[in-house]
Amino acid sequence: MNFEHSPKAQDYMARLTAFMNEHVYPVEHDYYDYLDSCENRWATVPMMEELKAKAREQGLWNLAFPGSHGAGLTNLEYAPLAEIMGRVMWAPEIFNCNAPDTGNMEVFMMYGTEAQQEQWLTPLLNGDIRSAYAMTEPNVASSDATNIETSIVRDGDEYVINGRKWFITGAMNERTQIFIVMGKSDPDNPNRHLQQTQILVPKGTPGLTVERALKTFNYDDAPIGHAEIVFDNVRVPAANLLLGEGRGxxxxxxxxxxxxxxxxxxxxxxxxxxxxxxxxxxxxxxxxxxxxxxxxxxxxxxxxxxxxxxxxxxxxxxxxxxxxxxxxxxxxxxxxxxxxxxxxxxxxxxxxxxxxxxxxxxxxxxxxxxxxxxxxxxxxxxxxxxxxxxxxxxxxxxxxxx
Known part of the structure; x- marks a missing residue:
């Protein structure tokens, strides 16, 4: 077994460490001071945009993706970089490597149509928007995803979504523009793993309401946040379906x-x-x-x-x-x-x-x-x-x- 990181990983590790030392640690408390004093905790902190611009200039952007969409690193090469970023709670966003956006970008890469990728993946890769992944629900044990109760029903050229979700990371952020929603389109299917479907719901769609921010140990994780949200007869085009019914x-x-x-x-x-x-x-x-x-x-x-x-x-x-x-x-x-x-x-x-x-x-x-x-x-x-x-x-x- 080889216990040394690849030369490529070592190069990124050195550059990322230098960036953190020069640009991130010195302003770590300034970031929180701004959040404590600003009027809107869910808006992007101004220094974040400055740091993101510096990261892009230095080629420290989209490090999480092994393919052509990112730095071309393997998961093994990315691991020590994620560790370095993890030393400051809000640092991963500087490099466009924060949850839930990395996972959502992978969804678009693996399962999205060309139109969906153009509309949502490209701005996510550019860091222009944020996203949320809506799976967990308050009324069922959501660690068993087959318990999900939110309904996704076909009605002509549209799907109608009804349900309640919570602990939806990113839902509070002002720049979040797209929700990936998991629900049931075929609840009576004898195969419990074919009952679920995932679909895209843009922010601002009528019937989608962000009800409240949730805290863990009294931390609200602003400006990303975790929210409880409601889908009340939310209608989206059938083209917003991901991969196909029953593939959720x-x-x-x-x-x-x-x-x-x-x-x-x-x-x-x-x-x-x-x-x-x-x-x-x-x-x-x-x-x-x-x-x-x-x-x-x-x-x-x-x-x-x-x-x-x-x-x-x-x-x-x-x-x-x-x-x-x-x-x-x-x-x-x-x-x-x-x-x-x-x-x-x-x-x-x-x-x-x-x-x-x-x-x-x-x-x-x-x-x-x-x-x-x-x-x-x-x-x-x-x-x-x-x-x-x-x-x-x-x-x-x-x-x-x-």
């Missing part, structure tokens, strides 16, 4: 595999930075007559952080490599393992780092509280821990029981 579950599986791994990559960046901050804190604070770094318990905590970060990093890199070699379906066991392990591990690492920082670790002076929120949120996003453990356990029993 197939699209969801194709979209969520790489997206789950991208979250893991970014989370490792959160954990690595938390450990580094804990090391600095331990060297600069003293209790009971000696530096924190000289206390055995602190050394043990930092050692455990290092071990656990290395474990999930190697698992994530192996998963990315398999995703490149055999594809999403064949790598699903490793994707599930990474999705189960990484958020929970990162949560533990950040928790130790916060403890070493004392009360300060819980406040806005450090990034760790928001990163902890992200790690905890990721244990629900794109399928809860239990669903992935159930699916992985089933695969492993089938593989090894004989």
């Amino acid at each position: 579950f197939e699209i969801a599986q194709g979209r969520l595999g790489p997206g789950r791994l991208h979250h893991c990559m970014r989370l490792i960046g959160c954990a690595q930075r938390s450990m580094e901050l804990a090391c600095h804190r331990a060297e600069t604070r003293s209790t009971f007559g000696k530096k924190l770094s000289e206390h055995q318990s602190v050394r043990e905590d930092i050692a455990n952080c290092f071990c656990e970060i290395e474990q999930v990093r190697l698992l994530t890199l192996k998963t990315a490599d398999q995703l490149d070699k055999v594809g999403n379906k064949e790598a699903r066991d490793l994707i599930a393992a990474a999705k189960i392990s990484t958020p929970l591990t990162v949560q533990r690492v950040i928790d130790r780092a916060m403890q070493i920082h004392g009360a300060g670790g819980l406040c806005q002076d450090f990034f760790m509280a928001e990163a902890f929120n992200y790690a905890r949120w990721c244990r629900q996003a794109d399928g809860s821990d239990q669903v992935h453990m159930m699916a992985l356990g089933k695969q492993l029993i089938k593989r090894y029981a004989s």
Whole structure:
């Protein structure tokens, strides 16, 4: 096995790290100060547009895509870049690598018609608009996507959509222009995985209402946000259908595999930075007559952080490599393992780092509280821990029981 990143990846890593050091870390708190003082938290922060222009000038744009639409990197080559971006919660958008837009762009790349790609993919790739993916619902256990109740019914040359969705990332942002919506077009189909359909609903379509912003641990994740939205007899042209009726579950599986791994990559960046901050804190604070770094318990905590970060990093890199070699379906066991392990591990690492920082670790002076929120949120996003453990356990029993 080769444990070194490719020369191409190393070049991007060096350039991206330099960009973060020069342009992002120095204004990290300015970004939040602006959000705290502005009139509209859902509008793009002005400095974001300046940073995006600099990133494009330096060729640090659309890094997530392996094909001609982006930097041409493999998933394995992209992984360390996502980790670097993940060290600042809002940084991925600078490089047009933020969720849910990367996953939505992949949907358009894999399943969109030429007309749909021209209308929505091109402006997304250019960073001109944002998007949202509407699957989760408040009234059913949405980790089992076959439970989705939103209806998508054909009526002549249109489809009519009715339902309620929530935790729809990006829905609050002013620049979000398109919703990819998953619902049921054939609820009585005996094959539960052929009941679902995905369809495009432009912002401003009559009957589409964004009801409220949702918070996690009192973070609203502005200016992206998570929202509860309602579809009340929303009508869209039949041409807005993605791939075909009954193909919604197939699209969801194709979209969520790489997206789950991208979250893991970014989370490792959160954990690595938390450990580094804990090391600095331990060297600069003293209790009971000696530096924190000289206390055995602190050394043990930092050692455990290092071990656990290395474990999930190697698992994530192996998963990315398999995703490149055999594809999403064949790598699903490793994707599930990474999705189960990484958020929970990162949560533990950040928790130790916060403890070493004392009360300060819980406040806005450090990034760790928001990163902890992200790690905890990721244990629900794109399928809860239990669903992935159930699916992985089933695969492993089938593989090894004989």
